[in-house]
Amino acid sequence: MSHTVLVCDDAIFMRTMISDILTSAGFEVIGEAETGVQAVEKYQQLKPDLVTMDIVMPDMGGIDAVREICQGDPEAKVLMCSAMGQQALVVEAIQAGAKDFVVKPFQPSRVLEAVQRVLG
Amino acid sequence: MTNVAVERVLVFEVGDLVCAVPAGVTREVISPVAITRLPGVSDVVDGLINIRGTLLTVIDxxxxxxxxxxxxxxxxxxxxEVFDRVCGLRVGRLVDLVAVPADAVDGRDTLPGVDPGIVKAVxxxxxxxxxxxxLEELLRPVMGT
Amino acid sequence: MDHGRYAALFLSESREHIGACNQHLGLLERDPGSQEAVHALFRAMHTIKGMAAMMGYAHVTELAHRSENLLDLVRAGTVTADVALIRLLTEAVDELDRGIEEAATGHDQALDFSYVLERLDTLVGPESTGASPQAPGPASAPEPAPRRPRGDRSRPVRVTVRPGVMMPGARAALALNQASGLGEVTDVTPGAQEFQQEGFDGAFSFWIETDRADEVLEEAIRSVGDIDSVTIGDAARSQGPAAGGDAVQRAHNTIRVDLRRLDALMSHVGELVVARNRLVELAAGYAGTELEEVSGRINRLVNEVQAEVIATRMTPVWQVFDRFPRAVRDLARELGKQVSLTIEGGDIEVDRSLLDEIGDPILHLLRNAVDHGIEPGADRLQAGKPEEGRLVIRCSRERDSIVVIVEDDGRGIDRDVVLAKARETGVVDDEVEELTDALLLQVLGRSGFSTATKVTSVSGRGVGIDVVLTKIRALGGSAEIQSQVGRGTTFILRLPLTLVIFRALLARVCDERYVVPMAFVAETVEYNKATRAEVHGRDSLVLRDEVLATTDLRDIVGLDGADRSMRRPCVILEVGNRRSALLVDALIGQQEVVVEQFDPPSGMPRWVSGATILADGTPALILDAAALV
Structure with missing residues (x-):
């Protein structure tokens, strides 16, 4: 059975790209979220195996969303999608429970490597 | 009218002697300032002064x-500025910065009572x-390395 | 990737964001304090940046990135959204609007945003990494892990992230999380806060208390990916977890800087120190006022800046000395000799500018030693020495100075030959019977003396020593020579750590002030009836169980000796193992002194090493302690 993924990003462009990368590698994207609030709601509703999380989003940023998700489910597997220059925020996200990260611009292979690590 | 080369010189008085140096080697003229004695060197050396953060040896x-x-x-x-070294020469007072036609400067000569060795021209x-x-002759013993 | 489809997505979504930007710029114009507008602008720029980066549109990415950085500063309150800033942002958005269209049609490479970027730079700084405002300040050196007793299961672990990866700090945080899952992690060095810093290079260490095997621990840490090395237990400890991390950090966490910039910076700091000295002196007349407070603050800041700049310029001597063994080997081979050179203390650090200056004089001493000091192999064997000649450079720190000892085990200097030559040329008086080490140095230091070729090969002292000694003195240093016939010659060079600024003691005699480098001041004591003594007819000072010959600074500088009080301050000078007592009229205090270059008259006395400008703008001479002890 393929792993399920929730893709969180406020840009359709990014959601499309990430979904394409994951789908082509056999993952099943079962939901998308545009805001942090949506991400938390959809996580609880869909219980995906993996979440990809943008950091900068309206209505609750990615870090707060990770914190809420991981408080509700310590086993949650969240992969941060960050941009250059956001190391401090990524470290914060990891301390909040994120399991790995990729930095934009990323190669599809980088994303898949990170996903493999997160899913063990 | 013939074309005569002109040399610009700075004319000043030292005691009763009127003398000059080429304007080309003169960087600037400043008013006397506090001076720090340099022990152990020739007594023609006044000492050290500070002009705008730069130290300068002054010769009397x-x-x-x-x-x-x-x-x-x-x-x-x-x-x-002579032979790549910079120093100050303390004089009595300035007279003028003048352009002297080359034919108004005699060849190596001197005035009565002046050591001909230090005179380049009159x-x-x-x-x-x-x-x-x-200046070469005068300052080499004092500022030479 | 389906590039065309993404390009279309990029274009339509970026247009939306540009629209949002324009809308929020309007809002910001009406209400420059609007956080909502700033946040929205920031997010829009951030999103455009991320998309453009994925598309490989470098120019659009750059412009969005710089705009985002500026907005980040506005968000943090560091920069105020005034009319000029809003106008600049509007311009950036217009440029970005144009750029997006161009880039989406394949013309990103042709874009040129330099005009607007330049102006963004003036507000943000060109090197800004866009670090979040939560992570201010430079990374501080990691503190060593405490060595308190630990349980048997406790182990030190040292980890380095693969160099060059993105966000090594985040990778390190992941590794640490993995380790924490296996046991109790303590003493993380540098602290986890450091991981957030942009400058952090991914080298860190910690202690872990766990039942799990080393292999399990290592595997867990490596599972986060991009881990270069994991060292556990004694191996990590022997390198010292913190020290090891620090060394790695130093190796990777560096930038290249043009030396001329450092020189310019140092020169400005020098001027700043002089101006600061003047300010502090002026402010002293306004005790209790705000001026005094501000001057105190500037004083501290200048000290810190100075220390940092000097630290930046410090370079281990091996960087220059490393070329010596080769030079020695080549010359020895050319001369048919066998010579080895050992360098000790190569890690000692000195100011880069000084290092550049001392390389040649030291090389000169080495060449002399190979050429004239070390005997041919056969002579050495006959003299009962190993065939291979031995040269040693020893570097060490001594207070604020560096000591460089250049030693050979050659034939030593033949004092008789040198003395005869010195008498002949009138360098020494006829009554001088013996050349002491000090006198030998004086003779060799005489300009032109040692360049006379006649005695070169037999005297074993080589040529151009005077040039070397002059250079060392010009650098504010001093030289000593020790030589024994048949045993070899040793030059002991003492140099300041930096050429430009040093701490000094200000002393007064009559109405003149002189500067004594603190590098040579052991202590200051009072000279009085109780401490003075006459030993072998010489005025001396008894200090604890030591008798020190006194020198009166008045005599040195040729000021009237009358009216000498019986109670006078006294500076104990120390150069190597030589000490003496310098009597002055008053000690004025300590000051940072900046060595000023100038053209001196001929015949400057040996006891002057240079000159400086005091806080009140007056020039003052710097004493050469080595010439006074």
């Missing part, structure tokens, strides 16, 4: 030329003679 023109200072002179320091300014100092 009176002692250098063996002319007693004129007490009426307010004094001035002519900053000179010139005229407003009908009075001045000696163009041989």
């Amino acid at each position: 023109g009176h002692r250098l030329l063996g002319r007693p200072a004129n007490p009426d002179h307010e004094g001035a320091i002519v900053v000179l 010139g005229r300014h407003q009908d009075s003679p001045f000696v163009l100092l041989d």
Whole structure:
């Protein structure tokens, strides 16, 4: 059975790209979220195996969303999608429970490597 | 009218002697400032001064030329650059910056009572003679390495 | 990737964001304090940046990135959204609007945003990494892990992230999380806060208390990916977890800087120190006022800046000395000799500018030693020495100075030959019977003396020593020579750590002030009836169980000796193992002194090493302690 993924990003462009990368590698994207609030709601509703999380989003940023998700489910597997220059925020996200990260611009292979690590 | 080369010189008085240095080697002229004695060096050296954060060795023109200072002179320091070294020459007072036609400067000559060794030439300014100092000769013993 | 489809997505979504930007710029114009507008602008720029980066549109990415950085500063309150800033942002958005269209049609490479970027730079700084405002300040050196007793299961672990990866700090945080899952992690060095810093290079260490095997621990740490090395237990400890991390950090966490910039910076700091000295002196007349407070603050800041700049310029001597063994080998081979050179203390650090200056004089001493000091192999064997000649450079720190010892085990200097030559040329008086080490140095230091070729090969002292000694003195240093016939010659060079600024003691005699480098001041004591003594007819000072010959600074500088009080301050000078007592009229205090270059008259006395400008703008001479002890 393929792993399920929730893709969180406020840009359709990014959601499309990430979904394409994951789908082509056999993952099943079962939901998308545009805001942090949506991400938390959809996580609880869909219980995906993996979440990809943008950091900068309206209505609750990615870090707060990770914190809420991981408080509700310590086993949650969240992969941060960050941009250059956001190391401090990524470290914060990891301390909040994120399991790995990729930095934009990323190669599809980088994303898949990170996903493999997160899913063990 | 013939084309005559012109040399610009700075004319000043040291005691009773009117002398000059080429404007080309003169960096600037400053008023006397506080001076720090340099022990152990030739007594023609006045000492060190600070001009805008740069140290400068000052040489007393009176002692250098063996002319007693004129007490009426307010004094001035002519900053000179000779043989790659910079130093100040303390003089009695400035007279003028003049352009001297080359034919108004005699060849190597001197004035009565002046050591010919230190004179490069004798010139005229407003009908009075001045000696163009041989700075090389004068300063080499004091500032030479 | 389906590039065309993404390009279309990029274009339509970026247009939306540009629209949002324009809308929020309007809002910001009406209400420059609007956080909502700033946040929205920031997010829009951030999103455009991320998309453009994925598309490989470098120019659009750059412009969005810089705009985002500026907005980040506005968000943090560091920069105020005034009319000029809003106008600049509007311009950036217009440029970006144009750029997006161009880039989406394949013309990103042709874009040129330099005009607007330049102006963004003036507000943000060109090197800004866009670090979040939560992570201010430079990374501080990691503190060593405490060495308190630990349980048997406790182990030190040292980890380095693969160099060059993105966000090594985040990778390190992941590794640490993995380790924490296996046991109790303590003493993380540098602290986890450091991981957030942009400058962090991914080298860190910690202690872990766990039942799990080393292999399990290592595997867990490596599972986060991009881990270069994991060292556990004694191996990590022997390198010292913190120290090891620090060394790695130093190796990777560096930038290249043009030396001329450092020189310019140092020169400005020098001027700043002089101006600061003047300010502090002026402010002293306004005790209790705000001026005094501000001057105190500037004083501290200048000290810190100075220390940092000097630290930046510090370079281990091996960087220059490393070329010596080769030079020695080549010359020895050319001369048919066998010579080895050992360098000790190569890690000692000195100011880069000084290092550049001392390389040549030291090389000169080495060449002399190979050429004239070390005997041919056969002579050495006959003299009962190993065939291979031995040269040693020893570097060490001594207070604020560096000591460089250049030692050979050659034939030593033949004092008789040198003395005869010195008498002949009138360098020493005829009554001088013996050349002491000090006198030998004086003779060799005489300009031109040692360049006379006649005695070169037999005297074993080589040529151009005077040039070397002059250079060392010009650098504010001092030199000593020790030589024994048949045993070899040793030059002991003492140099300041930096050429430009040093701490000094200001002393007064009569109405003149002189500067004594603190590098040579052991202590200051009072000279009085109780401490003075006459030993072998010489005025001396008894200090604890030591008798020190006194020198009166008045005599040195040639000031009237009358009216000498019986109670006078006294500076104990120390150069190597030589000490003496310098009597002055008053000690004025300590000051940072900046060495000023100037053209000195000929015949400057040996006891002057240079000159400086005091706080009140007056020039003052710097004493050469080595010439006074």
